[in-house]
Amino acid sequence: xxxxxxxxxYVIVGGGTAGWxxxxxxxxxxxxxxxxxxxxxSPNIPTIGVGEATIPSLIDMLELLKIPLKDFILATxxxxxxxxxxxxxxxxxxxxxxxxxxxxxxxxxxxxxxxxLKHQINNPQFELTDFSPAIALAxxxxxxxxDPKHPTNLSQSTYALHxxxxxxxxxxxxxxxxxxxxxxxxxxxxxxxxxxxxxxRLHLVDNDPVNGEFFIDCTGQHALLINKxxxxxxxxxxxxxxxxxxxxxxxxxxxxxxxxxESIAHEHGWRWRIPLQNRTGNGYVYASDYCSDDQAINILxxxxxxxxxxPRIIEFTTGKRNKIWHKNCLAVGLSSGFLEPLESTSxxxxxxxxxxxxQSLPTKTIDEPTVNEFNRLIDNEYKDIRxxxxxxxxxxxxxxxxxxxxxxxxxxxxxLQTKLALFKCQGRLYENHYDLFSSxxxxxxxxxxxxxxxxxxxxxxxxxxxKVQHALKESVNALNVNASKTLDHAEYIxxxxxxx
Numbered sequence: 326x327x328x329x330x331x332x333x334x335y336v337i338v339g340g341g342t343a344g345w346x347x348x349x350x351x352x353x354x355x356x357x358x359x360x361x362x363x364x365x366x367s368p369n370i371p372t373i374g375v376g377e378a379t380i381p382s383l384i385d386m387l388e389l390l391k392i393p394l395k396d397f398i399l400a401t402x403x404x405x406x407x408x409x410x411x412x413x414x415x416x417x418x419x420x421x422x423x424x425x426x427x428x429x430x431x432x433x434x435x436x437x438x439x440x441x442l443k444h445q446i447n448n449p450q451f452e453l454t455d456f457s458p459a460i461a462l463a464x465x466x467x468x469x470x471x472d473p474k475h476p477t478n479l480s481q482s483t484y485a486l487h488x489x490x491x492x493x494x495x496x497x498x499x500x501x502x503x504x505x506x507x508x509x510x511x512x513x514x515x516x517x518x519x520x521x522x523x524x525x526r527l528h529l530v531d532n533d534p535v536n537g538e539f540f541i542d543c544t545g546q547h548a549l550l551i552n553k554x555x556x557x558x559x560x561x562x563x564x565x566x567x568x569x570x571x572x573x574x575x576x577x578x579x580x581x582x583x584x585x586x587e588s589i590a591h592e593h594g595w596r597w598r599i600p601l602q603n604r605t606g607n608g609y610v611y612a613s614d615y616c617s618d619d620q621a622i623n624i625l626x627x628x629x630x631x632x633x634x635x636p637r638i639i640e641f642t643t644g645k646r647n648k649i650w651h652k653n654c655l656a657v658g659l660s661s662g663f664l665e666p667l668e669s670t671s672x673x674x675x676x677x678x679x680x681x682x683x684q685s686l687p688t689k690t691i692d693e694p695t696v697n698e699f700n701r702l703i704d705n706e707y708k709d710i711r712x713x714x715x716x717x718x719x720x721x722x723x724x725x726x727x728x729x730x731x732x733x734x735x736x737x738x739x740x741l742q743t744k745l746a747l748f749k750c751q752g753r754l755y756e757n758h759y760d761l762f763s764s765x766x767x768x769x770x771x772x773x774x775x776x777x778x779x780x781x782x783x784x785x786x787x788x789x790x791x792k793v794q795h796a797l798k799e800s801v802n803a804l805n806v807n808a809s810k811t812l813d814h815a816e817y818i819x820x821x822x823x824x825x
Contacts, residue, residue, distance in 0.1 A: 330689045332538045333360050336527065338513055338550055339543030340366030342377075342490050343658025343675050345497035346386075347541050350679040352504040353390050361507065363535060365527065368510040377493075377606070378406055378586045378599050378669040379485040380761075381425055386676050392500065395821055400496045401488040402602040405468050405584045405814060407459040409668070411773060413590040416722045421773025422585075423668075424457035426483040428765045429800070433788045438768045440793050442752050442781040448794060451801055453772045458482035461804040463585045468814040478800070479807050485669070487586065487599045487606075509535065513544075516554035523652040524550060538689060539653050542660045551646060551656040559662075562644040565715055565738060567731070568594050568665055571639045572621045573608040577631040582815040588667060591624055592616070592726045597666065602818060604633060610665055615728045641665075645707045650699050653691060655682055662707055667714050673761065677706055705759035712741040713762050713770070720774040745776070752778035 335351060337344050348364050355362075387397055397403065408424040415421070429437030441453055454460045459482035462468055471480040502508060515528040526536040542550035551557050563569060579600045587598040594611035607629045609621050622636045645662030649655065656662075657678050664670055685699045719737045723729035747753055748771065754764050771777075812820065 331358070332687065332689055334536065334538045335360065335362045335541065336535055336537035336539070337362065337364045337541040337543055338527065339545065339658075339660075340364060340498070341494050341543065341545070341658070342497075342672065343545075343660075344541075344543035345494050345501060346672070346675050347543055347657050347679050348501045348506050349390055349497050349504075350386075350676065350683065351541075352501055352506055354683040356504070362501075362505075363507040363509060363537070364501070365509045365511060365513060365529070365535065367512050377490045377672065378409075378487050378597070378666070379672045380669050381483045381485045382673050382676060383485050384483075390500070395824070397488075397496065398486070398818070398821055401486075401492040402604075403486045403488040404582060404600055404602055404818060406485040406487050406586055406669075407463040407468070407482060407584045408457075409586045409588055410463070411588050411590075411717070411770075413723075414588075414595075414717060414721060415773065415775050417725065421452075421769070422454040422457070422460045422463070423766060423769045423773070424454055424459040424463075424482075425485060426457065426459045426765075427481040428453060428768065429456040430481075432793060432796070435782070435785055435788070436764070438764070439752060439782045439785045440788065441797070442778065443785050443790065444794060444797060445777070446781065447790065451797060454769055455801050456797070456804070457769075458804060458808075459484070461808040462811065463583070465805075465808050466581045466583055466814050467808050467811040468584045468817045469811040477807055478803050479811070484584075487601055489601060513549055516550060518554065521652075522555070524554060524654055539655070539687075542654055542656045543658050545659040546641065546663070548646075548656065548660040550654050551649075551651065551660055555651055555654055557651045557656075558647045559642070560644045560647055561642060562711060563642060564736070565711065566643040566665060566718075567612045567614065567735075568610050569641060569643065570613050570616075570618070570621070571608050571610045571641070572618065572625055572636045573606070573639060574625055574629060574632050574636045575634040576605045576607055576629050577633060578602065578604050580815070581813065582818070584814040586669065589628075590723070593620070593728045595667070596624070596628060598629075610667075612728055615726070645704070648696075648700050649678065649703050650682070650696050661703075664707065664710055664714060667717060668710070668762075670710050670761065674706065674710070677761075678703060702759065706761065708738070708740065709757060709760040709762070712738055712744070713760075713767070715741055716745075716767075716770055717774065720771075720776050722775060749776065749778055751780050751782050753782070 337348050412420045432440045458479040511529040511532045513527050514530050517526045519525040524540045526534045528534050540550055583600050589596045593616035596609045599606035609625050611621050618638050641663045646656050649661045658675050685695050715737050718732050721732050
């Protein structure tokens, strides 16, 4: 058997968060092999400059890249994130939390949610996320990083970061250049295909043509390679998620500094608030069928004091590319698809796409079964996240505007219909290996949106109800007491900044 030649020349078109995360992961995973990575980044491209929220997988990525957490936090004005507070989603005047980490622990080897469900039916005293260590901390604006050597009842909290996306791109640029990634600042003028329809080289405006063996498209919604050159179509999901615009603006920093993202539902969509060390990122995501740009800007101006930038309109089409990997081109970031930032999944999808790719690295002869399996797996990722986001809308009780009344009748994906139907019987969720969000995440949002099963699992009646009730009360009290003894979020960050 003769070994086929490995791909050595990778070309990434587009910088920004997607381009530099792609380059960083590729450089790290290919370390020790013969390869070249070239990033072609257009000069003087204006950035939105808003803060971004992430999920705990970002911390895994930093560990993979061997980037010290302290260095990253200091360089990107980052703050910590323990979850998301959703305001006015079920009804005006209500709120709920989506936590990072666990909610409670199994009791008598049965899921905690089922015991809590019986508690709610018989003697309700506590909300589901009262048993979340992350939310116990978040409610008090506290934070700490669990120490595996000294476990406590707060140890099952996990965390992510809020950060300045522009500073992240700059940090990762320096990281990649230190790993011998080549940077060309120029615009792509033309993409040349070979006889088989694969990408052969790129013609630039001011530099010599760039040849490559594999190309990664990080050109955002322009999708210069995957769409303009290779003509891979786009699956539009706006019939499931109709919001299609956002207006973003920065404001002064918050005090006290919350360790969580806020998502506040409004008449035609929802507003985000993301706290950074030096400022706050804000935006309003809306459906243009119901809301003009001027109305959206007015809503931000009404609810966001102390703005420090001018509002900027962003347009998008919810959905995904029909093939995220096609021939010798991989689409990453907005070129591959867009899911509204309600659950902060954009960075995750960039990371997941690249990690799946390096686990499926082709040789120069790109095998179709490998490409097909990659596309199947990443399709599942996108669809599961889509379903989770739709869940936040489709069970709303709001009828105060045309936008929210629309959700009383809007069709939802069949996969979500099936999941909801099963859950509404006895609170069971089938395990989906590809689902980014754990059962605890689904439980939190389902309960937050007022979706509760008709009954609990009968096996729960084996446990002694009085003892379980007592344990629940003690657990909530202990979480709140221990959370109160930790540092304030702002103080925790100051400790990091002042440490040696």
